[in-house]
Amino acid sequence: MKKVGLILTAVLACLVLLGGCGKKTADADKDTTTNVKSSKKVTLDFWSFWGSGARREVIESIIKDYNESQDKVKIKYSYQPWGDIWTKSLSAITAGNPPDVIVQDINSVAQRADAKQATDITKYLDKGINKRFYSQLFKTTQYQNKTYGLPFNTDTQVIFYNKKIFKNAGLTDKDLPQTWSELDAVARTLDIKKDDTFTRIGFYPLWSLDTQVWALNADGGTSWFNDKNQVKIDTKNKRKALQWILDAQKYYGKKTINRLEAEFGSGVADPFLSGTVAMRAQNINYYTSIKENAPKDFEFGVIQLPEFQKGSGHKTWGGGFTLEVPTGAKHVKESVDFIKYLTSDKVQEKFGAASFDIMANKKANTNLINGKQLDETGQMIYKTADQAMSSTVLTPIPLSAPDYNNLVNEQIDAALLGQKSAKQALKDAQTAVENLVKQHK
Template sequence: MKKIFYMGTLLFSVGLLAAGCGSSNTDSSDNESPDGKTTLDFWSFWGSGARQEVIEEIIADFNASQDEIEVKYSYQPWGDIWTKSLSAITAGNPPDVIVQDINSVAQRAEAQQATDLSEYVEDGFSDEFYPQLWETVEYEDKPYAVPFNTDTQVIFYNKQIFEEAGIGEEDLPQTWDELETVAHQLDVKSGDDFERIGFYPLWNLGADVWALNADDGVSWFDDQENVTIDTDNKVEALDWILEWQEYYGQDTINRLEAEFGSGVADPFISGLVAMRAQNINYYSSLMENAPEDFDFGVIQIPEKETGSGHWSWGGGFVLEVPQGAKNPEASYAFIKYLSTPEVQEKFGEKSFDIMANKTANENLVNNDNLDEKGQMIYQMADENFANTVITPVPLTAPDYNSLVNEQIDQILLGNKSAADGLADAQKAVEDLVEQNK
C-alpha cells in the first residue's frame, strides 16, 4: 500500500547522506570523447569521505568494464546541485545522470525536467527494489528515475548505561509506555537538574514521525492522497510529546540541546543521553568518533501500543536522466550498472546507507568485509524497512509542509492544544489541495 506524505526530518536524513566537497566539474555539451566513446557527465553531491571514494571507484570500474561509454564525475555542492541542474536543463545542456531527492520525482516528471525511462526499463526490473521505493519513481505509471539508496529511523542505545541500570536485553522497550519507563530509569538528576536524560522523542525525530508511528504508518496524507492530519491517533501522539516536554522542562531541553555538538561532543557518545533516535547510518559517525570500547545496540522505534506497528520513516535518493540529456540510452546503461546487487553492495559496505536493491542489503547482512556490528546494522535495516514508509510529495500540495510545521510549532510552544493545532493544519492543507486541483 502506498503511503504519501512529507516528513520534516528529511533535511536531517539527507544531511547524513550529503558529504562535503571534492571533484571538479565537467561540461556535457560534447557527448563524444576523442576515442569515439559516448561521454556521460554524472552529477552528485558526494564530495568527500567514503561516499566520494566509493562512487569514484565504481565509476572507474564501469569505465573499465566496457569500451562504449566513458563516465565523468562532477561533484556539485549540496544545496546547489538541484538549482544548477534546473538551470542546465533550461539552457539545454543538462548532466546525463544526476542524483535526485526520492520524494520529488513526480514533481520533476510533471514539469518535464526528467526523462521517461519506460522504453529502457525491462520487465521485472522493478522487482529488484523495495516496493515502496519503486512507487516513488513512477509518474502516470511510468518510471522517471531508479531508486539508489534510502534510510530508516531507529533508536540507538548505550549498552553500558543500560547494564549499569540493570536493564537487560529482555527489557528493551517495545511500546511507548515501556519507552517512558526505561527512559526514566536511565535519567540522572542532581537536585532539580538533569545530568543525563534517558530519551527525548524530538531529538532527531520530528513530531511527524511519531504521528506516523501512532497512526498505522499513515501521516499527513493517506494512500489516496486524502489529508489525514487531524486524527485521534495523531492528536494522542502530539499530546504524548507534550508530556515528555513537560516532564523534563523546556529549560532543561534547551540547556542540553545547547551542549549538543558533533564528533566527540555527540551527546550519545558522551553519555548525556542514553537512547538516541537516528537514521541507521548514524553507525558511520559512531565508527569515526566513538571510543573503541563504546558499546551500543539498535532497536526499532517502539510501537504506540502492542500490535500497532513499529512504523518508521525513510528518505533517500534516486538516479535520473534529466530532460534533454543527449543519450538517454547510454545514461540508463550506467544507471542500470549502479543498480546491480554487486555495485549496490559495494556502495553500502562503505557508506552504511540502506541500498535500494533488496538483494544487496540481504548480502550485506553476511558481508565478510563488515564486522559484527556492521552486519547487525544491516540486519536491523532489512527488518526495519518492512515498516518504513517513504513519503513522496503530493502533486496537489507541494508546499503543504510549512503549513503543518507552523501548527506543530504552535502546539509545542503551548500556544495551541494538539487537537486545535492539528484541526487548523487539516483545514489549511485541505484548502491548499483544493486550490491546486
C-alpha cells in the first residue's frame, strides 16, 4: 500500500480538477440502483477493486451474509479494475448516477469532501462509533468537523528478517536492531561480498519503502507537512535521513541495487525469499507472498522500523482505504448502514483473516491476535502490526498542495541520481512545494 499513496496523489489531483467539468454519460457507468417493487428491496451498488483471490472471495461472502441477514436491502457487487475505479466514479458522480458505496483512498478524503464528491454521513452514525477505529484512521475521514466515510483497512511498514541467516551469523533475538545505527551494524554483519560483488545484502532502505517513510521516522513522525499543514521538507533530521539512504546506495552500488530490484515482486525469485537479502522493509501483508512462495523451511521474524536514534520512536507510515457514499447516491441511510456493517467487529475480523490486511477496527485485530483463526505465525505478525499502529503516521494530502509529491520526488530522484546533494535536494523541494501552496492560496 505504500506505493498506493504516490500513485493516487497524481490521479486524485487530476480528479479534483475534473470535478467541475461538463457532465459526461456512458452506458457502462450508469448506476443500476433501483427500488425493486416486487421484493420491496432497495438495491445498492457497491464498487471496489477486489477482483480476484482471497479479497474477492471474502467480500462476496460478506455481502451474501448481509443480504441474507435482512430483507430491506440487496447489495450488488461491482468490481472495478484498479486505477479505473476512481476515474469511473468521478464520471458517474458528474453524470448524477454514482454507485451507492465505494472503496476510496484514505489519505485523500478531504479532497473529495472539498470537491463535493463525497457525502457527509455524520448524522447517520452512532455516537462513539469513532472508538471502533485507530484514532489516526478516523481522523482522516473528517473534513470541517464532519465525517465523510469510515476507515476499512490499513497497513503499516515493518521489517521482515530471515531467522536462519541471523542464526548462522551468530545473531540472536538480542541483536535485533532497534536504532538505525544498530540496523547498519547488523546489515554489515550479514553482508557477503566476494571480490567486487555482493552475494548477500544485509539491508537496503529503499526496497519497498520510499524516502518519505524514513524521513518521517527520523523527524519524530513529521512527514513533508506537519499537523498544521506547514511545509516541513528541509529539516535537519530529514537531511540526515536522505544522506543515510545515499550512503547505503553508494556502499552497495547502483548495479547491485538495480539487479536485485528487478527481482523483487517476482514470486519465488524474490531475493528475500531466496536468501540473497537478509532483511526487507515491507507492508505487513507481505506475509501472504511469503506463504505462497517461500521454501517450506523458510523461517522469518518481524520487527518494527528501528528508531532514528534511541528514544525518538519507531515511527512508520500507513495508508489504507475508506468506505464512502459518493455525492448523488440515492439511498444514503441504507448505504451508511451497510458501511457500518462492513466496519463492525466480526465482519472486519472475517476480512482480515482472509486477506491479512490490518483492519481499521481495533477489536477485530485484537480478536485475530488472540483467537484461533490464525496460526502462531499469523498471530505474531498481527501483534507486531497492532503494536506498530501506535507509531503509524498517515499523510493526508493537503488541500493547498494536492500534487506536492511529484515535486518532492523529482528532487529526491535528482539526489539518488547523483545530480544533487541531500541538502540541496530537500532545500529545492521545500521551495517548490512552498510555491505550490502559495499558488493554491
